[in-house]
Amino acid sequence: MREYDIAILGGGSGGYVAAIRAAKMGVSVALIEKDKVGGTCLNRGCIPTKVMIEAGHRYNIALNSSEYGVDIRDAEFNYKRMLKTREEVVKTLRDGVLHLLKKLKVDLIEGYGELTSENTIMVDGVEEIRANNIILATGSKPSSLPGLEIDNKYILTSDDILELEKPPARLIVVGAGAIGCEFAYIFANIGVKVYLVELLDRAIPGSDKRASRVIASKLKSLGVKLSTETTIKRWTKKDGCLEATLEDGIVIEAECILLSVGRVPNTDSFSNIGGIKLNNGGFVETDEYLHTGCGNIYAIGDILPRPMLAHKAFYEGVIAVENILGYKRKVRYDIIPSVVYTIPEIAQVGPTEDELKESGYEYTTSTFHFRALGRALAMGETDGFVKIISGADGRILSGTIVGLSAGELIGEISLAILSEMKADEFKDLVHSHPTLSEATGEALWGLSERMIHSL
Structure with a gap:
């Protein structure tokens, strides 16, 4: 022994x-x-x-x-x-x-x-x-759903889909959380016809509502068909593929279904x-x-x-x-951030604004959009924003970043929360120009009414 x-x-x-x-x-x-x-x-x-x-x-x-x-x-x-x-x-x-x-x-x-x-x-x-x-x-x-039992051929897990030697022509993704949206983005970007099905009312349900809208819009621009507040009612095999019927009556044909409903x-x-x-x-x-x-x-x-x-x-x-x-x-x-790695990315740390509202917490928000950012315009990546929330005492409570490299930028907000910093303490913080990080600086300045490149 x-x-x-x-x-x-x-x-x-x-x-x-x-x-x-x-x-x-x-x-x-x-x-x-x-x-x-x-x-x-x-x-x-x-x-x-x-x-x-x-x-x-x-x-x-x-x-x-x-x-x-x-x-x-x-x-x-x-x-x-x-x-x-x-x-x-x-x-x-x-x-x-x-x-x-x-x-x-x-x-x-x-x-x-x-x-x-x-x-x-x-x-x-x-x-x-x-x-x-x-x-x-x-x-x-990976977990499964009743009626959508994993068979590793028609009903796939995230593990299974990585084993495919070639992409399917058509793919149904059940679950529009982080994993579902990432796979929808991956396959839509290379020409796969993707149908994204979500039981709740929006993509990335646990995130900031504005962030959800940006990602939904991006996925739709890639040709993804997003159906919310519904799920697959039944499915049958058809000529080597499958036919799925949603609860709202929509019928979808695809080569396979990817289950991304949690683990x-x-x-x-x-x-x-x-x-x-x-x-x-x-x-x-x-x-x-x-x-x-x-x-x-x-x-x-x-x-x-x-x-x-x-x-x-x-x-x-x-x-x-x-x-x-x-x-x-x-x-x-x-202080632990989460990131959804679509492009644009969603990065979030701390409670969302909805969660703060529900708890009755007094707070202030500041939002700066990437479309007003020089580096983002130069890169052609203007989708997104930085949103930071502070409490009544000025301490930074949370932040949401949507945009290119959001996951790289969120650490600054995590550090502010960890250090219990107040919005006023950022008045002398200077970010290099032109960089994407300037959006974080502008949003932080906005909490103390110092934002420059936005009204």
């Missing part, structure tokens, strides 16, 4: 980061993973889809650059070549993680791990690992341990230190009842390790 200071069950985003942090802090670490290190994000999610988004964006630019004096309207999209690049990027990153783990002397144990007690994990039913502390980081898997936590590997509590949604309950309340067991990542984001898992992985080693760090979920 091998013994460790910390054993981590799951080598995805949170798990491998926790292993690296623990090893750098001088403790012995085992990382147990049944598949590929990096988990969903690196292998089947964040990274491969970003290559696809970039490929489609470059293709779209090629077709629409004549006004910049570049005429290559006969450009062709090579899906197979894009897949090769995608796999090269994923492999480079995965090999980098494996190299770090090896150099830091983390024991990577390949196999299915199952928690058998507060201090032991059985791997593939044959090897027992003992640890003084355990971190659960088992991730999540469910993987908890089977520790469901027999009674001290670990799950909520009604099947997520692990922890305190603000990520401790499960069961022995020395901590939990991080997608198995927790909060947004399933890789960077959240990274953050939790570091905090769980540091708390095991006595740091007593509390998790701050209010």
Whole structure:
């Protein structure tokens, strides 16, 4: 039996980061993973889809650059070549993680791990690992809907669609959240006829309403047919394809249906341990230190009842390790941004304006549009805005950015929230000109009535 200071069950985003942090802090670490290190994000999610988004964006630019004096309207999209690049990027990153783990002397144990007690994990039913502390980081898997059971041929998950060797001619995407909109954008950009179906009243339902409108407009400009407040009532196979009927009677023909209706936590590997509590949604309950309340067991990542984001898992992985080693760090979920990687992107941190209204919170908003921004005009990327909200005391509460590179710009607002900064403190903040970041500066100035390039 091998013994460790910390054993981590799951080598995805949170798990491998926790292993690296623990090893750098001088403790012995085992990382147990049944598949590929990096988990969903690196292998089947964040990274491969970003290559696809970039490929489609470059293709779209090629077709629409004549006004910049570049005429290559006969450009062709090579899906197979894009897949090769995608796999090269994923492999480079995965090999980098494996190299770090090896150099830091983390024991990577390949196999299915199952928690058998507060201090032991059985791997593939044959090897027992003992640890003084355990971190659960088992991730999540795509969920399905009644009547739309996944068959990996007609009804696909986000994992399945990445395995396609060529794009479908027509695609129905069920669910217009972040994953659904990203895939709709990816495939519409390369000429696929995309139908996007959402049960709620708008795309990206949890985001700022104005942000939803911008993304819906962009998707429609690419030819995406967006149907809201409806879902698929029934579907049948038809001549090697399928025919789907929506609740409002609309009939759609397509090669396949992509389900993007969320994910469910993987908890089977520790469901027999009674001290670990799950909520009604099947997520692990922890305190603000990520401790499960069961022995020395901590939990991080997608198995927790909060947004399933890789960077959240990274953050939790570091905090769980540091708390095991006595740091007593509390998790701050209010400073974790989320990003939808369509183009334009949507980046958001803190509560939306609707959420503040519902809570009765007194607030002030300031919005600056990309169309008044020199760099955005020069780049031909004028869709979007920066919206920042402050409380009655002037402290920055939240922000929404819609536009090119929104995910790169949102960090400044996260830092303002973390530092409890007030709008007035930004009066001497100067952004380089011309840059997209000036939009953030103008919106911050607007909170104290100092905005320059807008009335």
